[in-house]
Each structure stands twice: as C-alpha cells, then as structure tokens.
Amino acid sequence: MTVQQEKCGKREQKKIKARNEILNAAVVQFSEKGFIETSIADIMNAADMGLGTFYNYFSSKEDVLRNLLNSFSGTLSYELKKLVENNSTSKTILTEMVMHTTRLVSKNRYLLPLLFTGAMVHTKPRGDKSVDMPAPEFMGTFLRIIKDGQEKGEFRKDVTAEIISEMFHSMFQTAAFSHLKFSFEENIEMKLRLLIDGISVCGK
Amino acid sequence: MTVQQEKCGKREQKKIKARNEILNAAVVQFSEKGFIETSIADIMNAADMGLGTFYNYFSSKEDVLRNLLNSFSGTLSYELKKLVENNSTSKTILTEMVMHTTRLVSKNRYLLPLLFTGAMVHTKPRGDKSVDMPAPEFMGTFLRIIKDGQEKGEFRKDVTAEIISEMFHSMFQTAAFSHLKFSFEENIEMKLRLLIDGISVCGK
Amino acid sequence: MTVQQEKCGKREQKKIKARNEILNAAVVQFSEKGFIETSIADIMNAADMGLGTFYNYFSSKEDVLRNLLNSFSGTLSYELKKLVENNSTSKTILTEMVMHTTRLVSKNRYLLPLLFTGAMVHTKPRGDKSVDMPAPEFMGTFLRIIKDGQEKGEFRKDVTAEIISEMFHSMFQTAAFSHLKFSFEENIEMKLRLLIDGISVCGK
C-alpha cells in the first residue's frame, strides 16, 4: 500500500498517463472550439481513446474543467511563494503575479472564458445536475496580495480589497475577449498601470 | 384610416402586447437560467403561449436578445444626450453615465452576461447559422466620452481610450457576477472611484 | 489479429447486423409510405431500435437511400457482365437485363420511385443541405447496351440512344405504379415487346 501505491505499479502509472492524455486533449479541444461546443466525444477522439473510457476518469465535462483550473491554480501559487520569500513590495508582487498570470493565460487562452467569467457558473449539463462550478481557488491569491499591501500602507483602504481584487479579475477577462489591436500582454500591461495608479495611496 | 392604422387597431395592439409578453418572459428566463440554458420552449411556457407563436415575432433566440439589447441601448443614448447638452465635464458625464447604466442594469441583471461579455459572441444555435451577435451599439458610448475627456486634457493619454473603455465594461461585468456582500450599486460605486482616480491626470 | 479483424469480432458482426436491420426496416417503410413520407423515427421504430442509433450508421435518410441504390446497382452490374461474356446479341442482352431488373424491382418495389424518377432529385431535408442525390450509376447501363446495338446495326439510329434509354426507364416507372390488373412482370413483358419492336430496324 505504501511504496506500491506511491511509485511502482505499472498499472498505476498507466492510469495516470491516460488521465493526463485526456486532460491534454481537453485543453486542445477547449481552446479550439470553446468549452460548450466541445463534446466529450471530441475530447476522446482527440485523445485517441474510447468514448466510454472518459467515465473511468471523470464524471463529466465540468469535472475535467475543475481539474484544469486547479492545476492552473497550483502553478500560480508556486510563483507567489517565490516572490514572497524575496521580500518584495506588494506593488512588485502584484505586478509580477499579474504578468505571470498573463503569460500562463496566453498559453491557455481556452481557459479564460472559464477562469474569470460567470459564464462558467451556468454550463449546461444534459440532466438537471447543473453543478455550480466552484470559483477556482487561486481567485483568492490576488486578494491576499492586496490585503497585504493595504496593511503595509501601500494601497488605499477606502476601497475594500475584495473590490480591488475583482477589478484585477475583470482586467484579465476583458483583455481575453478584447478585439483591440493590442496583444493580450500589451492590453494587460496598460490596464495594470491604470489600476496600480488607481489603488496606490497618493504621494506614493 | 390614418390614425386608426397608426394607433388604434385592436389587432395591432394585441400583437404588440403579445410581443412584449414574450420579451418579458424571455427576460425572466434569461435572468433565472442564463441565455444559453434558456430554450425557446422555456420562454413560451413562461409566457403561457404556444411554442409556434414565438416564430411569429422573432426568428430565433438571438433575435430576442438583439431586441433586448437595443432597447436597453436606446435608453442610455437618451440619457447621454441630456448630459452633453448640460455642458458637464467629462468626469461628470462619465460618472453619471456609469450610474445610469448601473441603475438600468440593476433592474435587468439578466442582460449583463450578454451586454458586456464576449460570451455572447459565441452562442450556439442548432444550425450552423451561428450569427455573431453584433456588439450592442452603446458599447461605443463610453469610448466617446473618454476620448472627449482625453482631448480636453481631463484624462491621461498614455493609456488609449479603447483600453480604458474596456476597463469600464469589465467593471460592470464582474460587479454583476460579484459574490461580495455589497450591492451592485455599491460595488460599482467603489470601482468607479478607483478607475476615475486611475485615469485622471495627476494634480487634477 | 488479421483474420480476426476481418471476419470475426462479435462486435463487428453485431454492428453489421444492426446496420442491415436498419436498412431492412427502411426498405419496408419506404415501400409502405414512400421515401418522403417516411421519417427517421418511423424507420427506427420499425427496426425496434433507439432513434439516436440511426446516426451511428447513417448521416441522413438520403444516406440510407444511397446505400440501397448502390447495392441494387451492384447486383445488376454483375448480371450484365455475365451476359456480355456470352456474346449475346444486343436484343438478347437488353431483354435479359430488363427481366433481371424486373425481378429485382419486384422484390424491392419501394425503390422504384427513387430509382427511375427525378422525384429523388428533390428530396427536402430539413436544413438547406438538399444534397442532389446522385443518379444511381446503373442508369447508364441500358444506355450502353442500346448504343452497342445501334453500332451493330440491330437498333434504329434515327432516335438517339439516350432517348431510347429514357423510354426504358419510364417503362419501369409506370409499371411500378400501374393500377392495372397485370402483375409487374406481365406489365413489363408487354411493354418490352412494344419497345423492342419500336426500336428494331425494319426487316430484322
């Protein structure tokens, strides 16, 4: 149960590999066609696996999504830890985290409508199970950074950290759907300047 | 025959009434279940009318949406005209328009995912007709106000008006989906302060 | 793995069986109600299978039809080859082929409105896909036989082979819909005599 489950078990290895193949295929399909337009059959075709196999690993398309969001979230948490250990200012941390997120999102554009939108709240599974997708955990990351900044006196306090945090989320969201001529990174970069100026305490 | 045709005509009256009943039912359903999840049958059930009747008035669900967006849009245009005639500053106009929009949106929450999101761009009708929903005209309203403000020297120019305009849209969007304890109006009000500070030229 | 894949495979067997069951059910329904009046639901009810199963095998009603026509066509081609190898006269070949066709058609009455009519050209699928059904290949069979006969001097040349060919098609068609007291075979047999006399060069 110990070693066997942890490392060995060719059986176990294979299972994990299959699981990842499904996730990867899903990412590609979601990116190409969007979440709603992608059917489970699409995913399993892309993964070159049998349709029924899907249900050995996930309970629904929404379940796949949850997993993708969480792994995304994990990556960012790791980056944050590094920044905090460096004793940077909140402004720096915030800026850096935004740019990290931007780069990650750039490579996984498909996730955007799902990461930051309420759109995901209402996906439409066949039955009545319409599970409200839980807001991905990393949503709280920016909140903590901002709160820290407020306590350190870097950021204004007359607007709550929660509200400011929402502004950051929305920044990503609209940038992702933007039809302007700017690249996603450029778009974010400009908005970031705006927001940073807006939340910084005067004179700073 | 003239007046009669224009105003009277019980037939005509009834038709308009039926049309409005469908629109109202659609509003309710969209609000409750969201646009995508609402079926035409849902709407007509809510309206307590026959399914086929729908097609006497609208050609598709998207058509209903277009109508809702446009009437919304018209209302706001009217408000803007009044403000401009008053020779207010851009900052005032912007603030007022945001609050007007906020109030309207408050009463028509359902429209939000559609008004400000790219979500609407990809609705998925059964056939391949996937008509890209035209961005509602009023999307340009805020853009014009901001450009004016930049020309008058009220707003910073190192961030383009288009980008700023997107920030305002996103503000509405996330406020609409916010799970925070604040009311929609309070939420917007705080974000507005933030944005106004962010875009105002220093010293102003 | 070779033979197994080719022939065995209970899975494969069952699939083929199901496919045939659908085809057979379609034949029955088409015969009873005609092509246009038969709905896919009708077919699958008759086949005692789920509605959705249809789409695992065929893409549309027209697709079913194409399959039926082609298998029909193949059978006749085979008969023709045998006759030609026997060095028969054109008159004999024509007569024999007509009788072969007659027997086949007798057993598959349903196909007639589709085999010989332009009716099939305008089926009306729901969408706009209105695929012009390709005229079944064997339509050309009689044409070639007649051309041969003309070249050999057996058949008159003042009427083009194409026109004569059309006469044969129409012969089948009306025989199929005939309300006269004669059997389909008798009907054809008489008409055939008439046509053969009409196209033979005098004195022959």
Next chain:
Amino acid sequence: MTVQQEKCGKREQKKIKARNEILNAAVVQFSEKGFIETSIADIMNAADMGLGTFYNYFSSKEDVLRNLLNSFSGTLSYELKKLVENNSTSKTILTEMVMHTTRLVSKNRYLLPLLFTGAMVHTKPRGDKSVDMPAPEFMGTFLRIIKDGQEKGEFRKDVTAEIISEMFHSMFQTAAFSHLKFSFEENIEMKLRLLIDGISVCGK
C-alpha cells in the same frame, strides 16, 4: 336564384376571381418550388391574400392540385372532340393529342411531376388524412383513342390498350424530367415516333 346565381351577383364574380387568383398563384409557386416544397402560406403570399382566406376556397393543398389537374384535363377534352369530329385516323388523333398535350405541358411544367407521376399518390398532409389523389380523368383520354385504333385495326392487339396507354403517360413523365439536351417537344417527338412504330400493326 337563377339569373342571379348564373351571371350577376357582383359578390359571385368577386368570389370566382379570388378563387382564380389563388389557383394562378399556386401554379406559379408549384412551378418554382415544386408541390411539396410549396406551403399554403407561400401560395397566399403570392396571391397577396390573407392566409385564412385559402380555406374559404379549398380544403387543402391537394384540393388545389385536383382543381388544376381537372382544368387541364378539360382543355384537352375539348381538343379531342374537335379531332374526332374531323374523322381523322386513330394514328393522326393520337399524334395530334400528344402534341397538344406536349404544348400544354410545356407551359405548365410544374404540373408534370403531378400529372404523370405516382409521386402524387403519396403527398404528405399534416394529419393522417393522406388522401390518395385520384388519377386525373384525362388519363383515360389516351386509353380511348388507343382502343378505337385497335378496333379499327390500326394498332396491334397483342398488347392491351391499357398497357399502351401507360407507355404514353410514361413518355411524358420522363421527358419532363429529362436531362438530355433536347427540348421537351423534341424529346416527345422522337419517343412518339418510336411508340407509334411499336404499336402499329405490321405492314401498315
């Protein structure tokens, strides 16, 4: 009741006019789109009359068709009477009648799929009323001419008149759907020669 109904009665006149307008509109629509694809709404739109008005004159689309076929039939009967009074040979009468029919049909191509096809046997009304369209009366016209010819010894008797009559019907039918380069008239003219030769007693 007498004179009034027969001639006067502006009311009556108008009714007849409306009826004819519907028939004419139906002809145009049937020609353009075919019988099945034409909806009652199409007809009444073309006639520039209210949809409901249709049911004051006809009970269904099939009913309209019946009327069109019968008026067609009437025209031909009239021509036949003239020919018979001239004491022509059966061969002449048959030839002339075919050419008359050809010209009429040329101008009313739309009717063809309906006049000569079994297609009409299975039109598909919404309910279960699927009325088998009665074969238009004029179908019998050719039969009588041929029988006369047989009695006079002009036409062969080893093939029944009914069968020969069917050949003539089929001639029209396939000519109507022909994709050959010949005009409808040319097409018929050649086939007619063939058939006349086929049915004439030898030596004649």
Next chain:
DNA sequence: CATGAATGAGTGTTCATTCAT
C-alpha cells in the same frame, strides 16, 4: 367573407450517459 395570430404535433439532429462485451 377576409384575415392573420395562435397553435402544437412533427421533423431532423445532437450528445451525455449507460452497459454488455
């Protein structure tokens, strides 16, 4: 008699989910 809005059964088609192999 003329009208056209209302109706709902019917159609083709999709797809998440199940289950026998």
Next chain:
DNA sequence: TATGAATGAACACTCATTCAT
C-alpha cells in the same frame, strides 16, 4: 479496465389548420 454501440431526452424550427375579430 477499455470499449463503443445503444439510447432517448432535448433542442430549434416548420407549417397546416383553426378561430376570434
């Protein structure tokens, strides 16, 4: 465990027919 054929509920949309005006 992997598979994919079977399934049927759900959808958008059409149109003959009715009936109140």
